[in-house]
Amino acid sequence: MDKFRMIFQFFQSNQESFMNGICGIMALASTQMYSAFDFNCPCLPHYNLAYGLGILLVPPFILFLLGFVLNNNISMLAEEWRRPQGRRGKDPSVLRYMFCSMAQRAMIAPAVWVSVTLLDGKSITCAFCTSVPVETLGNASHPPLSQGEIQRLLARIPCKEIYNGQQLIANEVAVRYLRCISQALGWCFVLLMTTLAFLVRSLRPCFSQAAFLKSRYWSHYIDIERKLFDETCAEHARSFAKVCIQQFFEGMSTDLVAARCHLPRKAPANAGEAAEKLLGIIDQGTMNMALKSWHRCKPPLHLHPPALPTGNGWAGEGQPPTHPSAPRRETAAYYSWV
């Protein structure tokens, strides 16, 4: 159990820092994604808005879902939520705590994407270039144009190479204006998010500290219990497999001895450990037969208890006695991976 204790301590002490690490990596990944993404404004009247706002809002949604997917605890939350009550009551405050802490971590990468997009300015410039106030920023002395033509001209603002409305409104003036608005929005968004985070963190000790301690303890407990149960099942499966295989080899050895009507060769008293580990199979033909039998006819998932010294007959069900002379019963064993 010492090994398990060390592993559990590692997980427990590092669970929070592990999740924070994933959170930070996703935030960095989102900035990297943004800088690697080749932004290409379509420069057409109605497509600009859709493209600009799409780039601003769709990747954050994807990153938010990804934040949940990458979080191991989501399956734990779902399991705790859906399990039947049984002999253990369910505490909704624990579920709420688990969900809130997961949602908070998942919100960081989308918030980083939105801030970086707004502070860079390309998205808003593309989306709202047709809404630039031409009356205040443009040349008043320009001959009047129809609304549609003005829209088409303004839509080309993000694409400097094809912009032909320099007489109506200078490209740099419009871009500077839009970028200023975008950056102001960006800083306001970051300020709002930071203030919210600060309030959430600092108001909690003022109002519900005892309830928080309880929820945190039981959510950690559920996590540890699940891991410990998995470890115990793995240990059990290992022992099960070991005994099953041992019994298989013993069975093979007994069968072969019975089939050949040989007396089992008695190992000399001082044979040592290696001879014991051979489990009675000591030549090529026997080994080949054992391997073939393992492939063609795996033993059933049913371990025989060790033989009793008194030799009383078994009265129980489901435990057939092993006769050395009877051929090995072939039963198909069904594995279900639980």
Place this chain on the structure above:
Amino acid sequence: MDRFRMIFQYFQSNSESVMNGICGLLALASVKMYTSFEFSCPCLPQYNLAYGLGVMFVPPIILFLCGLILNRQSLVMLEEWRRPPGHRKKDLAVIRYMCSSILQRAMVAPVVWIVVTLLDGKCLICAFSGSIDPEKFVGFPNVSTVQVQQLLAKVPCKDDELMRNNTSRKAVSRYLRCCSQALGWSILLILIIAAFLARWLRPCFNQATLLQARHWSNYIDIEQKIFEETCCEHSRLFAHKCILHFFESMQQEIKLHSFSLPREGEEAEGEEGLLQGITDQDQVNKLLKTWYYEKPPLDVS
């Protein structure tokens, strides 16, 4: 207990250095944020001042709040402040000490941002180019006030078509940058002198109270960490017991249903002992199903 002692020593020695490290990282992050931020002055009469001062003052507020959020001790201090007295009286001096140390650390990154902004100069040039007196600079034509304002507002934009060949633009720019850098260096000097004096003169006043406050604030911090560690340890042991009880109860149930003769001896040897009486595919399936449908009660008495 040895393990606990090692952990305590680690936390004690590193609590201050962890907080200082976070403080330094935030300061570096603020410099990096400034260099990667693309400053783009709008060069329009009313917008310049808002933009310039906004970029100078809004990020420091954000960095200050981040400094408070990332500092674990702020939570500890808040809990200590809001807890009911119970059996332990509250010492306001300790809370004041914790508060001041948290605020000092949180102020480093905002100050770094403001100083870097001032020393760079772009913000002040953008904000105050419209406020200078045009008569002091040759090259601004004698036109109406509105047009002069618009011209002055375009000074920060070097590539603007009106400003490209204007010689006075550079003069105005240099003047404003000089003021900005002078302000930046003065603020830096004042802050460093203030910090120096505070550290030097502190031992002259209330040293005993300070030592007490520092000791107990450290104590509260460590006590909370140890409480969390103990809760984790406890929940691990609780879970271990709970699962053992579960396996034993399953074993008893199986014994009841299968009518097999009990094995000789209390303790089975070797691998059989680890199997805990569950030696069949159906028994394993039943165990796993019961674990899901009927989790054992949280009671290990």
